[in-house]
Amino acid sequence: MFSHSEDLFTKSRELIPGGVNSPVRAMSAVGRSPFFIDRAKGARIYDVDGHTYIDYIGSWGPMIVGHAHEEVLEAIGRAAAHGTSFGAPTAAELTLAEMVCEAVPSIEMVRLVNSGTEATMSALRLARAHTGRDKILKFEGCYHGHFDGLLVAAGSGVTTLGMPDSPGVPADFARNTVLARYNDIDSVRAQVEAHKDEIAAIIVEPVAGNMGVVPPVAGFLQGLRDLCDAAGIVLIFDEVMSGFRVAYGGAQERYAITPDLTCLGKVIGGGLPVGAYGGKRELMEKVAPAGPVYQAGTLSGNPLATAAGIATLDILRRPGTYDELEQISDRVATGFMQASADAGVITHTNRVGAMFSTFFQTGPVANYDDAKESDTTAFSCFWNAMLAHGVFLPPSQFEAAFPGLAHDDECLEITLNAANAAFAEVRKVQQGEG
Numbered sequence: 001m002f003s004h005s006e007d008l009f010t011k012s013r014e015l016i017p018g019g020v021n022s023p024v025r026a027m028s029a030v031g032r033s034p035f036f037i038d039r040a041k042g043a044r045i046y047d048v049d050g051h052t053y054i055d056y057i058g059s060w061g062p063m064i065v066g067h068a069h070e071e072v073l074e075a076i077g078r079a080a081a082h083g084t085s086f087g088a089p090t091a092a093e094l095t096l097a098e099m100v101c102e103a104v105p106s107i108e109m110v111r112l113v114n115s116g117t118e119a120t121m122s123a124l125r126l127a128r129a130h131t132g133r134d135k136i137l138k139f140e141g142c143y144h145g146h147f148d149g150l151l152v153a154a155g156s157g158v159t160t161l162g163m164p165d166s167p168g169v170p171a172d173f174a175r176n177t178v179l180a181r182y183n184d185i186d187s188v189r190a191q192v193e194a195h196k197d198e199i200a201a202i203i204v205e206p207v208a209g210n211m212g213v214v215p216p217v218a219g220f221l222q223g224l225r226d227l228c229d230a231a232g233i234v235l236i237f238d239e240v241m242s243g244f245r246v247a248y249g250g251a252q253e254r255y256a257i258t259p260d261l262t263c264l265g266k267v268i269g270g271g272l273p274v275g276a277y278g279g280k281r282e283l284m285e286k287v288a289p290a291g292p293v294y295q296a297g298t299l300s301g302n303p304l305a306t307a308a309g310i311a312t313l314d315i316l317r318r319p320g321t322y323d324e325l326e327q328i329s330d331r332v333a334t335g336f337m338q339a340s341a342d343a344g345v346i347t348h349t350n351r352v353g354a355m356f357s358t359f360f361q362t363g364p365v366a367n368y369d370d371a372k373e374s375d376t377t378a379f380s381c382f383w384n385a386m387l388a389h390g391v392f393l394p395p396s397q398f399e400a401a402f403p404g405l406a407h408d409d410e411c412l413e414i415t416l417n418a419a420n421a422a423f424a425e426v427r428k429v430q431q432g433e434g
């Protein structure tokens with residue numbers, strides 16, 4: 001049995017590419033090797049070396065009610081006692097579908113899959129089938145999973161690792177992916193006009209989280225809705241991150257814009273593998289076996305994953321939950337802003353609900369080019385200082401931090417004390433004293 005992260009990492013790199021099963025876990029952007037996790041409870045995570053951290057990654061979004069929540073564990077255990085997978089329908093899949101459709105009125109029908117990537121990949125296939133068109137439009141800095149056609153000017157780990165795009169994506173795929181600038185509706189209009197009648201779908205993170213958090217500017221989402229209506233383009237909201245996080249009904253509830261299709265993931269699995277895509281009945285009834293658009297999955301709607309998702313949404317839909325999330329998240333983000341100001345460190349924080357990013361620059365940060373202006377060296381210094389003071393933030397300037405319901409007063413006190421110390425450390429380094 002390995003006793004330390006270094007031992008585990010050395011061995012893992014022999015058998016697993018980069019020693020991790022997802023690149024953002026490698027912590028390379030903050031100049032260290034990853035530590036390995038033993039367990040987590042509430043807002044705290046414990047590594048195999050005996051360290052305890054207040055966790056703001058939360059499995060990159062799913063753990064919004066806290067790690068190892070009693071109700072979620074009990075639901076998983078109850079489901080597991082009945083078996084783990086059947087390859088035949090279960091009532092729990094209907095229950096989760098009903099909860100999703102009730103939470104997100106634009107979703108009249110929904111298909112459960114196993115990841116956010118499967119959700120976006122499938123939604124794009126459906127949009128192409130529905131329109132008979134091949135091209136898709138995405139935004140620079142938005143990340144929609146590792147589907148070939150979407151790994152073009154992507155955010156998240158592609159940006160973190162400084163990868164222009166990914167090798168292995170056929171030129172034909174890239175040719176069918178058209179790019180526009182987030183929050184710049186004129187750039188979208190120009191592409192729609194340049195590729196008249198060729199674009200099947202516009203896919204957007206209605207609150208961007210993969211270039212760091214970038215909210216939509218006033219009129220941007222409505223502008224996309226109007227352009228799609230005029231040009232017969234399917235509007236897809238990728239709410240894998242924002243869904244059930246910025247509101248129970250997601251960004252589309254918060255900004256009152258109705259997409260044609262919505263992609264979900266993360267929170268709706270409560271930490272187990274669940275993704276989903278859904279929307280207008282007219283579109284979704286084209287998905288096999290109801291219609292000809294093929295999409296399948298051995299473990300889609302898995303009994304344990306649906307149990308975890310149902311239990312998580314049941315907690316989230318209780319009255320006052322999103323007011324509580326708003327208060328917690330505001331205290332953290334505002335605390336970071338105050339601590340950086342007190343230390344004389346220039347930062348700009350964007351927050352929407354329970355997701356925020358503190359950019360090491362003056363701001364504003366309204367798109368990918370803005371985000372890339374950030375001082376990633378200062379971010380890395382800040383990140384490591386926060387870790388040294390017991391707070392685990394996403395190890396990249398181009399990711400979102402995720403407060404959750406388990407971040408109680410004690411956690412927030414630890415977090416803000418750490419922020420004061422960490423920004424002071426950054427200032428010292430910036431002044432050449434560190």
Ligand code: KE4
Pocket residue numbers: 022023024025060114115116117118120143144145146156157205209210238239240241265266275399
């Ligand atoms: P998954 O295939 O990783 O479940 O979901 C892909 C995805 C799709 N859409 C959005 C808006 C997303 O944020 C994601 C995944 N988010 C990243 C974090 N930025 C997951 C972390 C990781 O890649 O390990």
